[in-house]
Structures are given as C-alpha cells and as structure tokens.
Amino acid sequence: MTENVKPVSRRKFLEALGIAGFSTAVAAALASPGIAHRVNAEETAEGNHRWVMVIDLSKCIGCQYCVYACRAVNDTAEDMLWNVYTPDRTVTGQIFHMTRPCLHCQDPPCADVCPVHATYQRGDGVVVMDYDRCIGCRYCMVACPYDARRFNYSPRSDVNPYQPEYGVAEIERRPRGVVEKCTFCVHRIDRGLEQGLMPGVDRSATPACVNICPVQARLFGDLNDPESEVAKLIASTPTFKLKEDLGTEPNVYYIPAEGMVIS
Amino acid sequence: MTGAVMKKLPWLDMPLGLKIWIGLLGILLVIGVVCGVVVFAKGLGVTGLSHQIPWGLWIALDLSAISLGAGAFVLSAVVYLLNIKRFEGVARIAVLGGFLGYSSAMLALALDIGRPDRFWHPLVYWNVHSVLWEITMCVVFYFTVLALEIAVVVLESDVVKARWAAAPKAAHQLHRFTPIFALIGLVLSLLHQSSLGATYGIIAARPLWYNPSLPVQFILSAVAGGLSATLLVTLVVSLLRGKYVVKPGVLRDLALIAGAALLFYLYLKVWNWAATNYYSSLPATEAGLELLYQTSPYGATFWWVEVLIGGILPAIIYMWRRLRENDWMLMLAAALTIVGVVMLRWNTTISGLVVPLDWSPGTAFLFPRLSYTPTLIEIGAFLGIIAYALLGLTLGVRYLPIYPAADSVPAEH
Numbered sequence: 001m002t003e004n005v006k007p008v009s010r011r012k013f014l015e016a017l018g019i020a021g022f023s024t025a026v027a028a029a030l031a032s033p034g035i036a037h038r039v040n041a042e043e044t045a046e047g048n049h050r051w052v053m054v055i056d057l058s059k060c061i062g063c064q065y066c067v068y069a070c071r072a073v074n075d076t077a078e079d080m081l082w083n084v085y086t087p088d089r090t091v092t093g094q095i096f097h098m099t100r101p102c103l104h105c106q107d108p109p110c111a112d113v114c115p116v117h118a119t120y121q122r123g124d125g126v127v128v129m130d131y132d133r134c135i136g137c138r139y140c141m142v143a144c145p146y147d148a149r150r151f152n153y154s155p156r157s158d159v160n161p162y163q164p165e166y167g168v169a170e171i172e173r174r175p176r177g178v179v180e181k182c183t184f185c186v187h188r189i190d191r192g193l194e195q196g197l198m199p200g201v202d203r204s205a206t207p208a209c210v211n212i213c214p215v216q217a218r219l220f221g222d223l224n225d226p227e228s229e230v231a232k233l234i235a236s237t238p239t240f241k242l243k244e245d246l247g248t249e250p251n252v253y254y255i256p257a258e259g260m261v262i263s
Numbered sequence: 264m265t266g267a268v269m270k271k272l273p274w275l276d277m278p279l280g281l282k283i284w285i286g287l288l289g290i291l292l293v294i295g296v297v298c299g300v301v302v303f304a305k306g307l308g309v310t311g312l313s314h315q316i317p318w319g320l321w322i323a324l325d326l327s328a329i330s331l332g333a334g335a336f337v338l339s340a341v342v343y344l345l346n347i348k349r350f351e352g353v354a355r356i357a358v359l360g361g362f363l364g365y366s367s368a369m370l371a372l373a374l375d376i377g378r379p380d381r382f383w384h385p386l387v388y389w390n391v392h393s394v395l396w397e398i399t400m401c402v403v404f405y406f407t408v409l410a411l412e413i414a415v416v417v418l419e420s421d422v423v424k425a426r427w428a429a430a431p432k433a434a435h436q437l438h439r440f441t442p443i444f445a446l447i448g449l450v451l452s453l454l455h456q457s458s459l460g461a462t463y464g465i466i467a468a469r470p471l472w473y474n475p476s477l478p479v480q481f482i483l484s485a486v487a488g489g490l491s492a493t494l495l496v497t498l499v500v501s502l503l504r505g506k507y508v509v510k511p512g513v514l515r516d517l518a519l520i521a522g523a524a525l526l527f528y529l530y531l532k533v534w535n536w537a538a539t540n541y542y543s544s545l546p547a548t549e550a551g552l553e554l555l556y557q558t559s560p561y562g563a564t565f566w567w568v569e570v571l572i573g574g575i576l577p578a579i580i581y582m583w584r585r586l587r588e589n590d591w592m593l594m595l596a597a598a599l600t601i602v603g604v605v606m607l608r609w610n611t612t613i614s615g616l617v618v619p620l621d622w623s624p625g626t627a628f629l630f631p632r633l634s635y636t637p638t639l640i641e642i643g644a645f646l647g648i649i650a651y652a653l654l655g656l657t658l659g660v661r662y663l664p665i666y667p668a669a670d671s672v673p674a675e676h
Binding site for chain 2: 079080086088098100109112113114115116117118133134135136137138139141142143144145146147149150151152153154155176177178179242243246247
C-alpha cells in the first residue's frame with residue numbers, strides 16, 4: 001500500500017464523472033444522424049433506388065380516381081386526404097386538373113423540424129413517419145410548404161365508403177394525436193422488392209394512385225435506373241416541380257398542361 | 264382552544280379582498296381543470312384548430328408565458344454573475360415569475376401536443392437538427408434550474424423552517440450554487456428565448472415568417488417583457504402593502520433597462536418591416552400580406568398594438584424621467600409592454616398560418632380563406648393556466664420570503 005498517494009476525493013471524482021458524461025453527450029449529439037439527415041442511398045437497407053412520381057397534367061382528366069384509391073388503400077378520412085385534387089386554370093383560361101400527393105422532398109423541411117425524428121427520409125428518398133414515435137406537436141404541418149400533412153384531431157370512428165366490404169385495409173388506421181401523410185405506398189414498394197417485383201412496373205409493388213389512373217397520367221419508378229420509364233420521360237420531356245425556389249427538391253415531377261406557362 | 268386552532272389556518276388571516284381574489288382564481292382554475300380533462304378525454308378535436316392552422320391560442324400562451332418569465336435569467340445574471348447586488352431585491356420575484364411562467368408553458372404544452380403520454384420522447388429520441396428539440400431540451404433543463412433556485416426561497420420560508428430544522432442549512436448549501444445556476448440559466452435562456460422566434464423564422468414555406476430577425480426580436484422583447492412583468496408585480500405588491508417592497512430607485516433603473524431593451528426591439532422590428540415590406544418586394548411576401556390584410560385584423564394590430572401601444576408608448580414612459588418617477592405611469596408602461604410582447608407572439612403564430620399555402624406562385628386564391636377562432640374549451644383551459652400562474656404568484660408573494668424585509672421603504676403613492 002502506498003500511503004503517500006493522495007486518494008481522489010469524492011468531489012473530484014464526481015466532477016470528473018460529470019465532465020466525462022457531459023462531453024460524451026455532446027459528442028453523441030454531434031455525431032448523431034440528425035445533422036447528416038441525408039444519408040447515402042447505397043449504404044441503406046432500401047438499396048440504391050430513388051423512387052419518383054411523374055404527374056402528367058396534360059393527360060389528367062380530373063376523375064379523382066387517384067384520390068379515391070388512396071382513401072381505399074391507406075384508409076384515410078374524408079377531411080384528411082393524403083392525395084388531393086384542385087381544378088385550376090392556365091393563364092389563358094384553360095381548365096386543367098391539379099392533383100398532389102406528398103412530394104417526398106429530397107430535402108424535406110418536415111423531417112428537419114421534427115423534434116423526435118418521427119418523420120425521416122429513407123435511403124430511397126421516401127419520406128415516412130413513425131406513428132409510434134410522433135408526439136403530435138404539429139411542427140411538421142407548419143413547416144411543410146405543400147399542405148401535405150394531416151393531424152388526427154379526434155379518434156377515427158368513420159366508415160370509409162371507399163373501403164371494399166371484403167378484407168381489410170392495407171394500412172392500419174392511425175391513432176388519435178399523431179400526424180400522418182402520404183407514404184408513396186411504401187408498404188407495397190418494400191413487399192414488392194422482397195418478392196423480386198419492380199415498383200412502377202409490377203402493379204402490386206406500385207402506389208395505388210398510379211395503378212388506378214385510367215389515362216396513365218401518373219407514373220412511378222426508379223430515377224436511379226436510366227432504363228426506367230420515369231427516368232426516360234424526365235430526360236426527354238420538360239417537367240417542373242412545385243415551389244422549386246424553396247430548395248426542397250421534390251421527388252414528384254409534373255408535366256405541364258397544355259397552354260400552361262412555366263416561368 | 265378552537266380559537267387557537269383556527270388562528271393557525273392562514274386562510275382566515277387573509278383580508279376580504281384577497282379571499283375574493285383567490286376565490287375567483289380558484290373558480291377559473293376549476294374551469295381550466297375541467298376543460299383540460301375534456302381535452303385529454305376527447306382529443307384536440309374540441310379545439311378550433313385545423314389541418315391548415317394547427318397552432319393557436321395555447322401556442323401563443325406558451326410563448327408568452329416563457330417570454331414573461333425572462334426576468335429570471337436577466338436578473339439572476341445581473342445579480343449573481345455581474346455581481347450588481349443593488350438588484351438583489353427583485354431577483355427572487357423574477358425567479359418566482361420564471362418558475363410560474365415556465366410551468367404554465369409546460370401545462371399548456373401538455374394539453375397541446377397530441378400525445379402527452381409521449382412527452383419524454385424528445386429527451387430520448389434526439390433530432391439535434393430540430394429547433395424545437397433544442398427548445399425542449401433547454402426548457403427542461405432551465406426549468407430544473409428555476410426549481411432549484413426557487414427551492415432556496417421555499418427552504419428559507421417560515422412554513423418550511425417551522426417543520427424542518429435543517430431547512431436553513433440546506434437553503435444555505437443550495438444558495439452557494441446560485442452563480443452556477445445563473446450562468447447555466449443565462450446560456451440556456453439566450454438559446455431558447457431566441458429559438459422560439461427561430462421556430463417561425465426558419466420556416467421557408469411561410470413568407471411572412473421566413474426572416475432572420477425573428478429570433479432576435481423574440482429575445483429582446485422577452486427581456487423587455489420579463490423585466491416589465493417583474494416591475495409590474497413589484498409595484499402592485501408595494502401598492503397593496505402600502506410601502507415599497509424594494510428601493511424605488513431600483514425600480515426606476517429596472518424601468519430604464521426594460522426601456523432600453525424595448526427600444527432595441529422596436530428598432531429591429533421597424534427595420535425588419537422596412538427591409539422586407541417597404542424597400543423590397545418579394546412576390547410571396549407581397550401576396551401573403553395582401554391576403555393577410557384582406558382576411559384578418561393582424562396587419563392592423565401589428566401597427567396599433569405591437570408597435571404603438573405595446574412598444575413606442577411604454578418606451579417613452581420608461582425613458583422619460585418625469586414619467587418614470589410616477590408609479591402609476593410605470594405600472595401602465597409595464598402592462599402595455601406585456602400587451603405588446605404577448606401580441607407579437609399571437610400575431611406571429613396566427614398570421615403566418617392564416618395565409619393559405621399555394622403549391623405554385625399565384626394559386627393561393629384557389630383555396631378557401633382560412634380563419635381560426637378558439638373554442639370555449641380552449642379559452643377555459645387558457646384561463647385556467649393563467650389562474651394557476653396568478654395563484655402561484657399571490658401565494659408565493661404572501662408566504663415565501665420573496666421580498667427581503669430590509670429593502671422596504673415607506674411608499675409615496
């Protein structure tokens with residue numbers, strides 16, 4: 001026993017412990033994925049895909065089947081549509097039909113502001129929510145530039161008329177108190193890929209709104225695959241995205257309606 | 264025998280006016296609790312909020328309560344870090360105000376979030392990129408600091424001393440850490456008081472919000488508002504007790520600091536308006552303002568309430584010596600500042616949201632005009648939370664050693 005070594009006092013020890021704990025917390029905070037929220041697609045479980053949708057306004061006839069199909073598959077309430085329809089006019093007065101799902105921004109403001117990472121962007125570009133983590137603060141609704149988000153103000157008790165009477169909805173109803181949004185039917189994408197199907201080509205792996213469109217005004221596919229239909233279309237046709245000036249870089253491309261002026 | 268027992272009940276010692284006041288607050292508190300229970304049972308469907316306007320009265324209450332509690336960090340820093348002991352007499356009331364302000368905000372938030380059972384999620388699931396996460400962490404830590412600071416006062420009170428002999432010693436031990444509390448409080452407050460403005464200022468989607476000066480406007484107005492709240496309560500208590508509970512000179516100096524903060528705030532506010540509205544014209548901002556003026560009173564209340572009544576008027580009273588020397592004028596100025604500070608929070612929250620989001624420029628006219636009116640349930644809960652804060656203030660000032668007796672000077676009302 002070395003008697004002359006001064007033992008560390010309890011106070012010193014606690015101080016050291018405190019400093020160590022604090023610096024660990026800071027290091028963890030800085031290293032956490034929150035800062036680098038745009039993850040490299042190749043390193044993720046979703047593989048090297050980038051799912052995009054093309055909406056051709058020159059083809060759309062305004063039947064709203066995409067709205068109904070979304071309601072049936074995702075079991076959304078009447079006043080909480082994930083996919084909405086608005087009739088609009090061009091500057092020359094021609095009617096065209098505007099529909100909008102969630103745009104699945106590459107730089108999503110909703111995911112940035114979420115205090116608990118309940119909304120996040122997957123490696124394949126799809127912006128999804130963890131309904132079990134959402135605290136219902138609604139900051140994402142405030143931050144979304146496209147009004148794409150809906151909040152479950154009350155518990156759901158409505159009967160969904162678009163739901164077939166046989167079987168069950170593909171997606172469970174969301175509980176009271178959480179925000180919800182369009183998912184690009186991510187359950188179909190994931191299940192399809194597992195079965196070796198290609199979303200956008202094989203119907204059971206493709207979003208419901210795309211499948212149902214009677215005039216094929218909606219297309220879906222992998223922009224990272226140059227041979228995909230969407231990639232070819234985007235390469236060959238002039239397209240625009242909503243509110244590009246905000247830098248959100250949506251993954252939904254619009255083909256302008258006839259007579260539409262794009263500045 | 265019964266007389267001796269009854270004398271111990273503090274309720275019976277109260278003057279009639281105070282009994283009526285507490286009774287009134289009690290009624291509001293009960294209303295608030297009932298409304299709160301309804302909200303928890305039925306969900307936020309009972310509010311006037313919608314998918315387009317998801318924030319309303321309770322968010323404005325959160326922001327206002329936190330800003331009016333800002334006196335705590337300012338005066339703690341002045342007294343315990345800068346060591347200007349002259350202001351020690353108002354430090355404790357500021358800390359009590361901070362404690363009540365922050366706890367009120369947390370009560371309102373508990374009602375306002377859709378899943379109050381998950382209130383702890385931000386502490387576990389971090390998104391350091393979210394300004395709201397930063398605010399949550401700061402508020403939680405700062406509330407802990409305020410609780411420790413107020414614990415010193417509670418331990419020194421006669422009520423606790425009579426029951427726990429070691430209380431003064433414990434209070435003394437805790438009091439030794441006050442400068443550390445003041446330092447942590449200063450850092451946390453500088454962060455979250457401004458971040459509350461950033462909550463709106465960083466939202467590029469809303470042209471009426473997107474603005475780097477909002478965080479600074481929020482902290483400057485919070486300093487003015489927090490000091491004004493401290494000043495107002497101290498003057499009201501002095502009036503009720505018929506003597507100054509702190510030296511009148513201290514109050515005049517407090518008014519000067521609040522006035523200076525108010526002037527800085529006004530300077531920034533008016534320049535912000537000039538830069539974003541008058542000298543420049545961004546299409547999105549112009550369209551947003553046009554819709555705002557057409558559909559709501561928020562454009563008018565900006566100039567009349569935020570700038571004139573809640574800004575310029577109290578600033579004049581605070582800075583003009585002759586007016587500042589008059590206690591009634593000082594109370595008026597403090598009350599007006601509070602009105603202005605609260606109005607900034609309310610207008611910011613609602614005005615950015617009532618302008619509908621268009622998907623592409625020029626399509627805002629396609630959407631139904633939005634409006635928001637709080638429901639009775641929302642108002643009831645709102646009043647209940649305010650009653651809680653006022654009740655805490657009343658009982659705190661009466662039963663805790665908030666105003667040190669040594670500073671008392673006969674009043675000249």
